[in-house]
Amino acid sequence: MxxxxxxxxxxxxxxxxxxxxxxxxxxxxxxxxxxxxxxxxxxxxxxxxxxxxxxxxxxxxxxxxxxxxxxxxxxxxxxxxxxxxxxxxxxxxxSLVDDIEGNEWEKRVIRDLFDGARLKTVPTNTKKRAVVLKWFASQFEYGVRYQEAEVNEIIKRHHPDWAFWRRELVGARLLAREKGVYWRIPEEGSKS
The missing domain is CATH 1.10.10.10 (Winged helix-like DNA-binding domain superfamily/Winged helix DNA-binding domain)
Known part of the structure; x- marks a missing residue:
């Protein structure tokens, strides 16, 4: 709401x-x-x-x-x-509590799965993985075009398997890719 x-x-x-x-x-x-x-x-x-x-x-x-x-x-x-x-x-x-429940749960997932800015483990739970993907997507700015090497470098700061997370971000439609160039896709309802 x-x-x-x-x-x-x-x-x-x-x-x-x-x-x-x-x-x-x-x-x-x-x-x-x-x-x-x-x-x-x-x-x-x-x-x-x-x-x-x-x-x-x-x-x-x-x-x-x-x-x-x-x-x-x-x-x-x-x-x-x-x-x-x-x-x-x-x-x-x-919907009065959508933001509260969602944000608090997501914060807890991030706290549990990350050690500082490093992802400790890849979650097998689909909902938790979606939270991690959303977090990874937040490391990219809207409106900026990234070369594949830049995307890999940003992901490597947080997890060694950059290729896995890059594919997941594209598969989840959080990043778009065309000819080795990536950009962040705005979330539904976002004004970005």
């Missing part, structure tokens, strides 16, 4: 993190009410109700309709549905 989506989700839940606002939404889900009617039903002062309604309007959860000098509020069902589809899915909730 991106920072903007995370901020939107946090704003949404902060806006709902009030008992009176939740009660207002419950009432407005059934019918329209004026500020005075909501104040009476919730045993609040009208300015307090107006304050809460302003927060709910900012989230686009309620809409207002004027009839003369009286403003009537109702639940905005389309926003509620959109929020449900955008934020409150199992996939979205799981």
């Amino acid at each position: 991106g920072q903007e989506e995370l901020k939107r989700m946090l704003d949404f839940f902060k806006g709902l993190a009030d008992e009176n606002r939740l009660k207002m939404l419950g009432l407005l889900a059934n019918q329209e009410y004026s500020v005075d009617e909501l104040a009476t039903l919730l045993n609040l002062k009208p300015p307090t109700v107006s304050h809460h309604l302003t927060k709910l309007k900012a989230l686009e959860l309620v809409e207002m309709q004027a009839e003369g000098n009286t403003h009537f509020y109702h639940l905005n069902i389309s926003t509620l549905s959109a929020v449900n589809k955008l934020l409150l899915t199992q996939e979205r909730m799981a």
